[in-house]
Amino acid sequence: MARVTGIGGLFFRATDARTLARWYEEHLGLPELWTQEAGLTVFAPFARDSDYFAADRAFMINLRVEDLDGLLARLGAAGIAIETRPDEWDTEETGRFARIHDPEGNPIELWEPPAPKG
Template sequence: MARALGIGGLFFRARDTKALAHWYETHLGIAEFWSQAAGPTIFAPFREETDYFPADRQWMINLRVDDLDALIGQLRAADIAVETRPQEWDSPETGRFARIHDPEGNPIELWEPASGPLPG
């Protein structure tokens, strides 16, 4: 059976495409053509009434990171608000999480996976 091999792109609307692309490259290291490290990708539709991300947004991107603490430090040094909720979001099974928003208000979840296999 043929199947998808991975995410080939993420496309979304922006008021200022050049400025937003520059923000992603500057603060997260994501260029227009980005070769990402191999690893797990979670593909999960959420209930329409979820409060996991803002109700006025149809999606939230989750980015795997290798050093969440260092990235949080870099983002805060650039005056980017970072939200963490260790008691609520983090677990030894899945890893650690933080949330930011890009300049157009799109939610971004940063995920440092736990070492070892993911549940499921």
């Protein structure tokens, strides 16, 4: 049966695409071509009036990460503003979350999934 097997790319407009691509590679380790590790990927449209991310943005990138604390320390040292809400966003079932924005204001959610049980 024909089916989709994964996300093949994420494409979005930028005022300065080259500079923004370098920012993603420098701060998040995302080169233009990237082979991601196997794991859960959530594909979920949100209601237009959702307050989960800024109303003036059509999308939010969610990136699965290891060692969220280490990444946040590195991003903070680079002067990147970080938002966390442990009591609101983090749970044993879903993991831990933080939010940043790229230089063009696009929201990025950093997600450290919970450790596998067992």
